[in-house]
Amino acid sequence: MIRAHTVEQVRAAEETLLAELPEGALMQRAAHGLAHAVLDLLGGGYGGRVLLLVGSGDNGGDALYAGAVLARRGAYVEAWLLAEKVHPGGADALKRAGGTLRRLDTPSPSGSGYSTSGSARWSSRERAQRATGSRPRSFDVVVDGIVGIGGRPPLRADAAAALEQVAGIPMVAVDTPSGVDVDSGELAGPHVSADVTVTFGTHKVAHLVDPAALHSGVVHLVDIGLDLPAPALEALQPDDVAALLPSPDPHAHKYTRGVVGVRAGSSTYPGAALLSVAGADCGLAGMVRYVGDPAVQELVRAAHPEVVGDGRVQAWVVGSGADDGAKDSLRTALTDDLPLVVDADALAFADLVTGLPAVLTPHAGELAGMLGVDRADVEARPLHHVREAAELYRTTVLLKGRHSLVAEPGRPVRVTTTGTPWLATAGAGDVLGGVIGALLATGLTPYDAASVGSWLHGAAATYASQGGPIVAGDVARALPVVVASLTR
Numbered sequence: 001m002i003r004a005h006t007v008e009q010v011r012a013a014e015e016t017l018l019a020e021l022p023e024g025a026l027m028q029r030a031a032h033g034l035a036h037a038v039l040d041l042l043g044g045g046y047g048g049r050v051l052l053l054v055g056s057g058d059n060g061g062d063a064l065y066a067g068a069v070l071a072r073r074g075a076y077v078e079a080w081l082l083a084e085k086v087h088p089g090g091a092d093a094l095k096r097a098g099g100t101l102r103r104l105d106t107p108s109p110s111g112s113g114y115s116t117s118g119s120a121r122w123s124s125r126e127r128a129q130r131a132t133g134s135r136p137r138s139f140d141v142v143v144d145g146i147v148g149i150g151g152r153p154p155l156r157a158d159a160a161a162a163l164e165q166v167a168g169i170p171m172v173a174v175d176t177p178s179g180v181d182v183d184s185g186e187l188a189g190p191h192v193s194a195d196v197t198v199t200f201g202t203h204k205v206a207h208l209v210d211p212a213a214l215h216s217g218v219v220h221l222v223d224i225g226l227d228l229p230a231p232a233l234e235a236l237q238p239d240d241v242a243a244l245l246p247s248p249d250p251h252a253h254k255y256t257r258g259v260v261g262v263r264a265g266s267s268t269y270p271g272a273a274l275l276s277v278a279g280a281d282c283g284l285a286g287m288v289r290y291v292g293d294p295a296v297q298e299l300v301r302a303a304h305p306e307v308v309g310d311g312r313v314q315a316w317v318v319g320s321g322a323d324d325g326a327k328d329s330l331r332t333a334l335t336d337d338l339p340l341v342v343d344a345d346a347l348a349f350a351d352l353v354t355g356l357p358a359v360l361t362p363h364a365g366e367l368a369g370m371l372g373v374d375r376a377d378v379e380a381r382p383l384h385h386v387r388e389a390a391e392l393y394r395t396t397v398l399l400k401g402r403h404s405l406v407a408e409p410g411r412p413v414r415v416t417t418t419g420t421p422w423l424a425t426a427g428a429g430d431v432l433g434g435v436i437g438a439l440l441a442t443g444l445t446p447y448d449a450a451s452v453g454s455w456l457h458g459a460a461a462t463y464a465s466q467g468g469p470i471v472a473g474d475v476a477r478a479l480p481v482v483v484a485s486l487t488r
C-alpha cells in the first residue's frame with residue numbers, strides 16, 4: 001500500500017524522531033536519498049551540471065547538502081539562493097565541496113544567474129535569452145529546493161521568475177513540487193512541474209491527488225524512519241488488490257460466488273446495457289442478471305449468452321444509459337435492500353441512497369451537478385469535493401478521472417493510480433460500474449469494491465492499450481487476464 005500523510009502528521013512524527021537522533025541526522029538521510037536519485041538520473045556525478053534552486057527553509061537545506069554530495073562526486077553544482085538567509089550548514093557544506101553559490105541579485109558571469117529580487121528585474125542579457133527562448137547555460141538537471149512542506153502557495157514572484165528561467169530542463173523536486181498545495185493537491189499560480197519528486201518518510205497528498213499529482217512526476221520515497229499514524233490517503237498496490245480479490249473456494253457454486261444484477265441501458269442507449277453487463281460479466285461473480293427493455297435484453301443475451309433475467313441477486317448496478325427510466329430503476333433496485341452501484345443518469349437521484357451501502361460513481365461533471373458547483377471547480381479541487389459528497393450522502397463516492405478517488409466517511413481516501421489516458425473513451429465508465437457491482441455481489445464492502453474495481457479497470461485498460469487506442473469493450477475483455485496475473 002502506498003500511504004500519504006498530511007503535513008501536520010509528518011511534523012508530529014518528525015518531532016518524535018528528531019528528539020531521538022543526533023542533530024542534523026534526519027536531514028542527512030534526506031539529502032543522501034536525494035543525491036542518489038539525482039545521480040541515478042544523471043547516470044553518475046562526473047561531468048554532470050546541476051542547478052539548485054534554494055529557498056529559505058529546510059527544503060533548501062536538503063538541496064544544498066545533496067548538492068555537496070553531488071559536487072564531491074564530480075558534478076558542477078551551482079546554487080541560486082532565493083532568500084537572504086538559507087540553511088547555513090547546507091550552504092557551508094556546498095561551499096566546502098566546491099559548489100558555486102549565487103544570490104538572486106548577483107548575475108553569474110555565464111549569465112546563468114539572474115537579477116530579480118521580488119519583482120522581475122532581468123539583466124539585458126537575460127531578457128534577450130527569455131525573448132529568444134534560449135536557456136541559461138545548460139544544466140542537466142534542476143533541483144527544486146524552493147519550498148517543501150513548509151510552503152504556502154502561491155509561490156513568490158522571485159521563485160516563479162527563477163522557474164521561468166529554467167523551463168525545459170529536467171526537474172527533480174525536493175519533497176514536493178514547489179508551489180502546489182501539499183495537503184489538498186490543488187494549484188494556485190506558478191508551480192514546479194517535476195520529472196521526479198524525491199520525498200521523505202511518507203508520500204504527501206499532493207503526490208497522489210490531481211492536479212498536483214500530474215506535476216509530481218515519478219515519486220521516489222526515501223525512508224527516514226518516521227513512525228506514522230493512519231494515513232489521510234492510500235493507493236492500493238498489486239499485493240493489496242490480490243489480498244482483497246474474491247477467489248472461489250473448492251466447494252463454490254455460482255450462487256455462493258455472488259450474483260450481480262444490472263439495471264442499465266434503454267432503447268435510446270442499448271450500448272450502455274451491453275457495456276455494464278460486460279463489466280459485471282468479467283467472471284468475478286458467479287452469475288449476472290440483466291433487467292431492462294425487452295429489445296435491449298435480447299441484445300444482451302446475444303452478446304452474453306450466460307446472462308439471465310430477473311431474480312435474486314446480491315448487488316445491483318443501476319443507471320448507465322438508463323435515460324428517463326433511471327429513477328424507477330433505482331427505486332425498484334432499492335426495494336431489495338442490497339448494496340448497489342449508482343451511475344450516470346441515476347446519480348440525479350442519489351439522495352435516495354443517502355446513508356445506504358452504495359457506490360456512487362460520478363465523473364467531475366456529474367459530481368458538479370450533484371453538489372451544485374461548477375465542473376471546473378470539481379476538477380481543480382477533486383479531493384475536497386469527493387470528501388464533501390461522501391459526507392453529504394453518507395456513503396461511498398468514487399470520483400472518476402485520471403487518478404480516481406474513493407471517499408467514505410471516516411476512511412482514508414483511496415486513490416487509483418492505474419490506467420492510461422486512452423481509458424478516457426465512451427462507455428468505459430459503464431464497464432467500471434459493472435465490475436464494481438460484481439465485486440459487491442461477491443461480498444466486498446462498497447469501499448473495497450470501488451477501490452479494487454477501479455484499480456482493476458485501470459490495469460485492464462493499460463494491458464489492453466499497450467500504449468495505443470482502446471474502446472470500452474477492450475477493457476472488459478482484458479479484466480480476466482489482469483485478475484489471473486494477480487491470483488497466480
Ligand SMILES: NC(=O)C1=CN([C@@H]2O[C@H](COP(=O)(O)OP(=O)(O)OC[C@H]3O[C@@H](n4cnc5c(N)ncnc54)[C@H](OP(=O)(O)O)[C@@H]3O)[C@@H](O)[C@H]2O)[C@@H](O)CC1
Nearest residue numbers: 014027030057058059147148149150151152154155156175
Ligand atoms: N519533516 C521531515 O520529516 C523532514 C523534513 N525535511 C525537509 O524539510 C522541509 C520542510 O522544511 P521547512 O519547515 O523549513 O519548510 P520549507 O518547506 O523549507 O519552506 C518554508 C520556507 O519557505 C518560505 N516560503 C513559504 N511559502 C513560500 C512561497 N509561497 N514562496 C516562496 N517561499 C515560501 C518561507 O520563508 P519565509 O516566509 O520565512 O521567508 C519558509 O521559511 C521538508 O519539505 C523536507 O524537504 C528533511 O530535511 C528531513 C525530514
Ligand SMILES: Nc1ncnc2c1ncn2[C@@H]1O[C@H](COP(=O)(O)OP(=O)(O)O)[C@@H](O)[C@H]1O
Nearest residue numbers: 363400401402420421423424426427428429430
Ligand atoms: N485522463 C484519464 N486518464 C485515465 N483514465 C481516465 C482519464 N479520464 C477518464 N478516465 C477514466 O475513464 C473512465 C471514463 O468514465 P466515464 O466518464 O463515466 O465515461 P462514460 O460515461 O463514457 O462511460 C473512468 O473510469 C475514468 O476514471
Ligand SMILES: [K+]
Nearest residue numbers: 144147174176
Ligand atoms: K520543493
